[in-house]
Amino acid sequence: MEPSADKGKDYYDRIESFRASKCLTLAIVFLALLIDSVLLAVVVPIIPAYLIRGKSPWNETIQTNDTDVSVAWMTNNLNLTHSTSGSTSTYHIVLLNRRLGWMFASKAFVQLAVNPFVGQVVNRLGCSLPMFAGFIVLIVSSLLYAFGETFVILFVARAVQGIGSSLISVSGMTILAQTYHEDDSRSKAMGIALGGVALGVLIGYPFGGLMYEFVGKTIPFLVIASVATIECVLHLWAFRPSPCKQDVLPSTPLLKLLRDPYVIIASGALLLPEMAIALLEPTLPLWLIENMHPHKWQLGIVFVPDSTGYWIACAVFGVVAQKLGRWRCIMASLVLSSVSLVCIPHVRHIQQLIVPHFGLGVAIGLVDTSVLPLLAFLVEKRHFADYGNVYAIAQMSISLAFSVGPSVGGQLVELIGFPWLVRGMALLTIIYTPLCYLLRNPPMHNERRPILLDDSVFSHTVSSYTSEGGTN
Template sequence: MGAVKEWFNNCRESRKLILFIVAIALLLDNMLLTTVVPIIPKYLYLIRHPNTTAPPPPTTKPTPTPPENITTVLPAYLVNTNNDPGKPPPTTEFLTRTERPPDLPSSTTTKPLRGSELLGMNHEDLVNENVEVGLLFCSKAVVQLITNPIIGPLTHRIGYSIPMFTGFVIMFLSTLIFAFGSSYPVLFVARAVQGIGSSCSSVSGMGMLAERYTDDKERGNAMGIALGGLALGVLIGPPFGGVMFQFVGKTAPFLILAVLALGDGLLQLWVLQPAIVKHEEEAPTFGELITDPYIIISAGAITFANMGIGMLEPSLPLWMMDTMAAPEWQIGAAFIPASISYLIGTNLFGPLGHLMGRWLASFIGLIIIGICLMSIPNATSINHLIAPNAGLGFAIGMVDSSMMPELGYLVDLRHSHVYGSVYSIGDVAFCLGFAIGPALSGTLVQKYGFKWMLYGIAIINFLYAPLMYCLKSPPAKNPGERQGLIYGEKSSVRYVTYKNEDEEEN
């Protein structure tokens, strides 16, 4: 019995198990975030236009093919019509004449239908729906944006475990509302409520990892893995939602997510054992962090890197339906290349960003994001979206996996070793991208078109990229602290209570 109890205690102290819990929480949160992407635009259109049916394909009558030659038999007097006086009078003799007739005009002409017309939808209604869909999608990010400055300081007072578990409870409730909601206001509330849960999970999860992985290189690797969980959720969500909605219905995918979230909650209860834990070290105030120019530059990179995909979430499905007649499964599949490459990018540039310089990885990532955004409007089929979406996801992964650990490094370097507030700023930056993007996308599409909307955010990424050079060698609060961080020393003795599996193996 004692051995079993010791095993349980070792599991609870394991950094790897904590990393697994954080990654699963981010996976489920972002799976819910993206499952709605192929569902909501079509679902809202159908509940407002319940009689929508796709028209039969246009039929045309075949155009008769004219014969090569026509042989006519005419009386000779009709052939000889020059009436020369020296010639004999017309006779009744019949002669033949072969001639090529003029081309016959086509009997019918057809005008190609728009993709929306092939789906039985109205083009103007789809364009106008961009605004409402964009507002619904951005509501989660706006609420998360408001909640983050509260959750960050709260983690310093009560620890990370209670906010983490609270995030699970709120996400579970949001999933159930999505499953059974059948009107725009109810779905809007579900999306907004998810923002509170996401704030709790993201801020607490990243702070928990920064606290347990004190070495800068290890922290970058751990956060790359956690963001890989986020990427996997983004990867699975759209095709999962699209396929389930088309073949099973709206309720089923959300009920499955609710069951998975319940399992994650039980795991948190067992490992984290939510309880109040106060930090002894004084935390920097939110105002001190928000006025630090290096933290703001890092947060800005996260915002602008994610703003493009935030604009695409509500507008790309409607654009695909309007121009390509794309069904639900294709809309979900369109996001797969971005999700796969984001998963690769976060795991690759967690350690690689530390080696090459996180500022350089982010600089290259922002340039690639701009190029890919400008390439998307040129697509005429779903196959043409594969390359730009894949490049977009990979580049966003470069920026996120570099700037998230950079925030922990900067707060260690310039402030104190308490991470709740700085990761609330990081999550605010992430949410700004997913709040501003969807909120503006509908209006921008209506006024300037889908193409120029993406061109605009691409130019912003190009202009922001040079600021990454400021992060090449940020100044420390004191030189001795910078030296310790460079060589990967532990930042505080309070971490000795956490089990380090890597040191035990050696």
């Protein structure tokens, strides 16, 4: 009996060691970000096609520039009947641009509103309970998508997802910042975790397009809800979340972080490439419908190069961004984003979108893997090392991108057209790029030097900063 008891105890100890391991923590955060990203991406090919078939209470008659072509495309690809009178069509492409913009933006508006509160909750209650709540919210959102048939319910589903995304993303990044203390290992871990975002998007677009083509709208969202339930159970086993309040450590107020110029510059760099993809999600599919008349499955894979580029960038630059100089990587990502955007309106076939979309994905992956570890480094060296608020700010930037991008883009595309919309975004990004040079050597909390003061005056500080794993 005694050897058996020792064997059982050894087995229990190994299970407990695995449960507390960094690898399991990273895997759970990776899967959490993956599920959220799949749900985010899967609606892009499904919802526009679903609503354009008239499955909503707002079928309206509007004017189109190319009625015959649009009607022919929709009749052949969406199994529609049609009736036209002159140049008037019952297919509301222009109106759909506007309403899809607001719908896609609803998640980001909600996420923008709740991020500051989530940061405070994470600081006070820890990360495990908010992340568990995030899984529950994602399951609810998936079920609303699955069974919702009206525009209003689908709008609510998108908005509800914003709460779950905020809980998961802020908690997940905070868990990694607390688990990996060294700057190098943290940068690598965050790059791997952000690979979950890339993989989720990579899966979500084609998964949504193909599943909608062959089995309809409901099944893909039920699959996502099932996977989220499994991840929820894994999270319960690994972290055993409880409502017990943890000790409140010294923290930096959110408003103080918002007054830090380096945090703001880094967050702005995070915002711009994300806003570029946010502009494209509701407007590009409809521009393709009007100009290239693709099959439904093609709408599902048009964003695959973005997610492929993002995945590659996360895998590569999550490891080397700190060594290359994060400020250099951030500037390079903004330039690459601008060039990619300028190329998109000039394509004449869907295949020609591969290169600019791949470049845009690399740009977003490069800026994410550079900015997110940099924010943790800044808050450690310039403030107190609590991460909830600084990652709330990072998520606020992303939320702002995905709220302003679709909502404003959906309005501007009617006024200036799709080509000038993306060219304007490229111009805004390239104008912002020189500001990122200021991130080359941010001062520590005990330094009181101007932002643009010559670095040679502080050679001793710079050398000590670099030896600790700085961004230079």
